Amino acid sequence: MSDHAVRPTFPEGTQSLFWFFFLNFLSCQIIMDSPIFLYAESLGASATVMGLIAGMTPLMVIFQIPAAAHVGRWGYKVFIATGWSLRLVFAFGLVFVPLLDGVINQQSQLALVLVLLFAFNVVRGIASCAWYPWIRGLIPENIRGRYLTFEGAFVNAGSLVAFLLVAAYLGQAPTSGQFSVLFAFSVVAGAGSIYFILRVPAVAPPSEEAGKKQVAPWAEIFGNRLFRKLLWVELFMAIALGGLAAFTVKYLKAEAGMQDNHIMLASAAKFVGALGTLWFLKARLDRMGSRPVIFFGLAIGLICVAVFGLIAGGVVPLNFFAVAGLYFSFGFVLASVTMSMTRLAMATVPRLGSSHYFAVFAVVGNLAMGMSPTLWGLMIDLLSEWDVVWLGIEWNEYTVYFAGVAGVLLLTALATVRLEEPKAARLNEFLIDLIRHSPLRYWMRD
Numbered sequence: 001m002s003d004h005a006v007r008p009t010f011p012e013g014t015q016s017l018f019w020f021f022f023l024n025f026l027s028c029q030i031i032m033d034s035p036i037f038l039y040a041e042s043l044g045a046s047a048t049v050m051g052l053i054a055g056m057t058p059l060m061v062i063f064q065i066p067a068a069a070h071v072g073r074w075g076y077k078v079f080i081a082t083g084w085s086l087r088l089v090f091a092f093g094l095v096f097v098p099l100l101d102g103v104i105n106q107q108s109q110l111a112l113v114l115v116l117l118f119a120f121n122v123v124r125g126i127a128s129c130a131w132y133p134w135i136r137g138l139i140p141e142n143i144r145g146r147y148l149t150f151e152g153a154f155v156n157a158g159s160l161v162a163f164l165l166v167a168a169y170l171g172q173a174p175t176s177g178q179f180s181v182l183f184a185f186s187v188v189a190g191a192g193s194i195y196f197i198l199r200v201p202a203v204a205p206p207s208e209e210a211g212k213k214q215v216a217p218w219a220e221i222f223g224n225r226l227f228r229k230l231l232w233v234e235l236f237m238a239i240a241l242g243g244l245a246a247f248t249v250k251y252l253k254a255e256a257g258m259q260d261n262h263i264m265l266a267s268a269a270k271f272v273g274a275l276g277t278l279w280f281l282k283a284r285l286d287r288m289g290s291r292p293v294i295f296f297g298l299a300i301g302l303i304c305v306a307v308f309g310l311i312a313g314g315v316v317p318l319n320f321f322a323v324a325g326l327y328f329s330f331g332f333v334l335a336s337v338t339m340s341m342t343r344l345a346m347a348t349v350p351r352l353g354s355s356h357y358f359a360v361f362a363v364v365g366n367l368a369m370g371m372s373p374t375l376w377g378l379m380i381d382l383l384s385e386w387d388v389v390w391l392g393i394e395w396n397e398y399t400v401y402f403a404g405v406a407g408v409l410l411l412t413a414l415a416t417v418r419l420e421e422p423k424a425a426r427l428n429e430f431l432i433d434l435i436r437h438s439p440l441r442y443w444m445r446d
Contacts, residue, residue: 010150012201018150018151020196021155023193029162030186034163034245035179037050038260043113053113053114054246055242055371057366057370058238058369059366060125061128062125062366067126075205076131076202076205077202087120087123094116098176129359130355137205146286148339149277149281152335152339160271163264163268163271164265165185166182167262170182170261170264172260221353221356221360233419234368239408243373247380247401251312252266265324269331270331270334273335280336288425291416292426292427293430301329301333306406310393312401312402344419379397379404
């Protein structure tokens, strides 16, 4: 019997969900990733302000906590569609900020960017509390790993297209008008994503929760031993990764002197790496479990951070291809670990009260990811005049930063040891499976 005969198919409407993710990330990568950091850098943003921008998106997820009580009353689909439509209003406001050159000073423009990003992310934070319950209700448990790999493929394809378009359009010395056009393109792509989200089937909340406000079961949530262990991993991982995109861009531009379009092209490699998870995890995640994938991703991530630290320390020479390779590896790691954590959360959270469980899961990780960039940024600013050579390494603010990230990744790995997943393969079984099904093995045989 072939795989197609036994493999369950995705529910009707899932294709619309995939195209929503493609257009959504084509839109939001401009507002929430390297392009907005490059624009802020052009306005003279310090590392602390860059950290604040990087932390804004995850920090605003805290609004999921109060919003979770109302999801059952309105329904998952209505919550998402309304929130995603409203946030486009604030993205539209960003279109006009670069056009104010000469009308107001750069500090005022930067303040406007911060205000609009704050409002954009507040709305996003409130609406996003309906995501996990909606997806879990729509996608059967036995194919969630496969669904998440396809979702990740569309997410990263949209992100890759966004970065390549931005890199090609900005060139070496972008003008304010170019940033305005980019923000307008983001709004158009975001409007297209709304069309597809409206075509995804609605999923009714549990009958016990439908049509009424829910009381949060806090004692049950924090008394759940399996869920608490998952939260520790999410917390440490968020502290490590929070601000990594912003500070890597700042280092490459301000310290290493890379051109904007080269930074964008190198950054785009992380989405190519993330697309590699479609092959890597499509069948493996459901079959082997989340825990070994998290371990494997953390190991690769630790190596990447160490290499970036050696580049910042003057031990390893900086060149475009090395940076692109590191971004490629980071993309693969981040996508693999994120999908594995999401799948494990969906398996761990009980059916009743799931909106509150998922809100806590999202808030713990995002709160850490939102606060840590500001703290990392303060540290970088405080150490900006510090420069010591030790063990053949130049210890400056960025060397210390990457060393700190590596230390927190080690803590994440220790917390992962304590995760419980009954059906997960052991790490050695995962590595044997990886070698056995490696394309290199078949190429060498030929």
